[in-house]
Amino acid sequence: MQRLKVIILMCFIIGRFSEGKEYLVGVENTMYYPHYNFTKSKENESYAKVVFDLFADKKGYRLKYYSLPIKRLKESFLIEKTLDFLYPDHPWWTPNMKKNVRVVYSKTVVTTIGGTLVLPMNKGRGID
Incomplete structure (x- = not known):
């Protein structure tokens, strides 16, 4: 009987470790396709x-x-701590919210450069 208990316990332990850990990833609900x-x-x-x-x-x-x-994404990750990961993020974004929170960043996976195209007749006009 003791041996059966050990076998059942081992099956339970092996089963728990074999199932993958689930992580909650918070992502922006914006379209920035094809990047995200x-x-x-x-x-x-x-x-x-x-x-x-x-x-x-x-x-x-x-x-x-x-x-x-x-805004809700940042609050869920940094304040409520209901998410395991946040994407996208950058150390320069929302620094005040991160003052008392330890955030660990991965290595860079992709680098993007943003730019704006302006018609020649609007060159130098500004945003007014």
Whole structure:
């Protein structure tokens, strides 16, 4: 009987460790396709999601994505602490909210450069 208890306990322990850990990933509900798109659009196989899912598959993790407006996303991660990860983020963004929170960043996966195209007749006009 004791041996049966040990076998059942071992099956339970092995089962718990074999199932992948689930992480909650908070993402912006904005479309910045092809880099990321976590809106309810059908076109959500963005670069970031593919990279995250490949990482999770390789490590045996399960990722659950929560698409939120930016302000609520930051509050959920930094204040309420209901999320395990936040994407996208940068050390320069919302520094006041991060004063008393330890945030660890991954290595850079992709670098982007933003720019604006202006018609020649509007060159130098400013935003007024």
